[in-house]
Amino acid sequence: MENLDVVVVGGSAGGLSAALTARRHYPKKNVTLIRKENRAMIPCGIPYIFGTLEGPEKNLMPDEVFEKNNIRLIVGEVETLNTGGKKISMGDGQEIVYDRLILATGSDPLLPPIPGMDKENVFPVKKDLPYLRSVLETVNQAKDLVILGCGFIGVEFADECRKNRDINVTVVEMLDQCLKVAFGEEACRCCQEIEEALIQNGVNVITGTKLTEVLGNEKVTGVKLSNGKELKADAVIVGIGVKPNIKLAKEAGLDIDRIGIVVDSNMRTSDPYIFACGDCASKVSFFTGEPCGLKLASIASQEARIAGANLFGTRRKNQGVVGVFTTMVNNITVGCAGMSEKWANENGYEVVSGEAEAPDRHPGSMPGMSKLWVRLVFNKINGELVGGSVRGGSSAGELINTISACIQNRMTADDIAIFQIGTHPAITASPGAYQLINAAEIALKTIKTG
């Protein structure tokens, strides 16, 4: 029996950030992280081990961080949680008494209720090194690969799996475009350009179609589609989403809702000594305050920095999920933040939008130029920014974070129109053509008349 100050369960983005934050904010407390994996994967890097990175060993979280920050690492599985005794029991019988506990138990991949999902070589995306090694070996030998779902995971797996391989990659998406949930109708050019990039790279993209059955005896040999067609497949990768891993919390009697472990704005669960963060924790929308199902490593990390700082006294409040996404195919970067117009309308918002496109250099003849497109969505009632999409070169990846800063600070279209930016010929649009500002000005046209 050990007595520990701060114990974090889970070693992915949420768990690691929680432990680091606890260490930073409570230097006199001991901090322990327990994870079940011998080595932890960088979650967002997983698609890239199939192409760019050449293997899962290149995508490991750096364990030096534990020693460097005086965080104890225990590899093992927590089997039970006794909230009354503030005690956890490990698989090997070890018992630990905690003063504060952070649950960052993450999520498991969802499998759709389709016949044949249990066949060999059907792979949900698990964040597990030996498992991913075996998926890579199978993909390396496959002739026909089907990827189910063309959200961010599907796009990235499709593009990476076709790299350096003689393989036929097909991605099947039930919506009419890839990435459609995140970008919505108004930013469908982002979806379209990414789809075109995939096709240009040799990926078969089938949209507006469901997968109805996985074919084969023990091993998958093909898939059946809702249009009646069949595709050959010797491997299927499933990237349709995740479900929270709440077993430990549920068995311990913590409150659970349909999103995950219930937490307040301090990230505290129904037990005052237990916090939760990341994919396992319930969330609300920044905009509506309603439950929100988004699960991203960046959200996990952000919630962890709230939980870790609040362990022995409230310091930070969670304002709810904004939702910021980016991906890149063939150097086309797309990103979105906040509400799409469709989602805003469905949630009772009256919105106006503005878009602007210009070279991301000035003059446009400067080398390395990409066209950068920005679309902003504003609450029509108070003028506040509630969403944005970008499409451009690699700088678009940071621009979407500028947009996120504007959303989180509830900046209005007028505020953004007079936003003080730095511009440079070799790096950005000109001050006059700066896309973020012009998109706000153009939206204002709809809000007011002169």
Added chain:
Amino acid sequence: MENLDVVVVGGSAGGLSAALTARRHYPKKNVTLIRKENRAMIPCGIPYIFGTLEGPEKNLMPDEVFEKNNIRLIVGEVETLNTGGKKISMGDGQEIVYDRLILATGSDPLLPPIPGMDKENVFPVKKDLPYLRSVLETVNQAKDLVILGCGFIGVEFADECRKNRDINVTVVEMLDQCLKVAFGEEACRCCQEIEEALIQNGVNVITGTKLTEVLGNEKVTGVKLSNGKELKADAVIVGIGVKPNIKLAKEAGLDIDRIGIVVDSNMRTSDPYIFACGDCASKVSFFTGEPCGLKLASIASQEARIAGANLFGTRRKNQGVVGVFTTMVNNITVGCAGMSEKWANENGYEVVSGEAEAPDRHPGSMPGMSKLWVRLVFNKINGELVGGSVRGGSSAGELINTISACIQNRMTADDIAIFQIGTHPAITASPGAYQLINAAEIALKTIKTG
């Protein structure tokens, strides 16, 4: 005699943005822009016409914008302004009565009080096409070029002038490092890395040294330095700053202070029908409210969007200058926003800072990785962000704008620590290693103890 609704004097970044903003906000008014140049140069692009762009013709402001936005362009010089009659007189005798006037008359380059500055082939940086063409011709034939001043203009001219030429380029700076005023002591690694990049590119960098005399008879043949040494030179480019062009306003009796034409927070001058913006207008600091001498195209453009929107009723308020800079040499991007620690201390701020460095990809083995370094400066009293510096690859150019958004919204270190970002393996650091957030967390260590 013509009667016009809105007249803008000046066709650079401020004038053009002011005209476009007036057009957007007052669709029923006619908008006229008067500039003295036949074609206007993109101001920030001027250094690049000496290398990357191969000539001043490649760096022109696009004049299609006038017709496209129904803005009338008059090329000519305004000679007098009669505020009582709301009237301007042109060089050709034409008289125009305005309803609202925006002065965006810009600035002229400063020449230091050094003997010999009037010699042939000593070039202050004027934003003038035929003039720049002649400077380019001289540089093309020069064997030894001296650049006076190693701020942003000096750095960019030095790097561009040595490109594709058999020329000996020397830059002379009186401070101990290039870019020192903007970056301050704490971000001197930005200065140092840019200096090293210049040296690596074959530029001679002489710091801590003044230029005391320009040598030669009619034409420059060399320069004399404060350390007694002499340098050969058949051309000298002077990039030490600019002075406001306030002649028209002053002669018309508008209030002037030591920075420029006095304006209120609406960008209105002492005459209620006349606005001013950009290099010719006085400014105050966002932080202290004190007069501020910064002159940048991005500031001009921002002030223009305030002036243009406020012409017939106040819509926007100027909060004062934050100051956001970026430049790039050899794909090293450096940027800064807000106050340096030195400047903050000199203005009575007690500040704390934090810095973080990490790869701008995750894992770090993703292709195209640069190390990205961020330093943030916080007001120790209330925790608000007052400054920041970055050094990295091209994405640093947009990151400094995210930092500017945080400054303008007076975000605290805790706010930034839980800032909701989007991250992606191919585009940014990991959520846990995201430099902006970690720099805030590290600064908090100094602000509090656990």
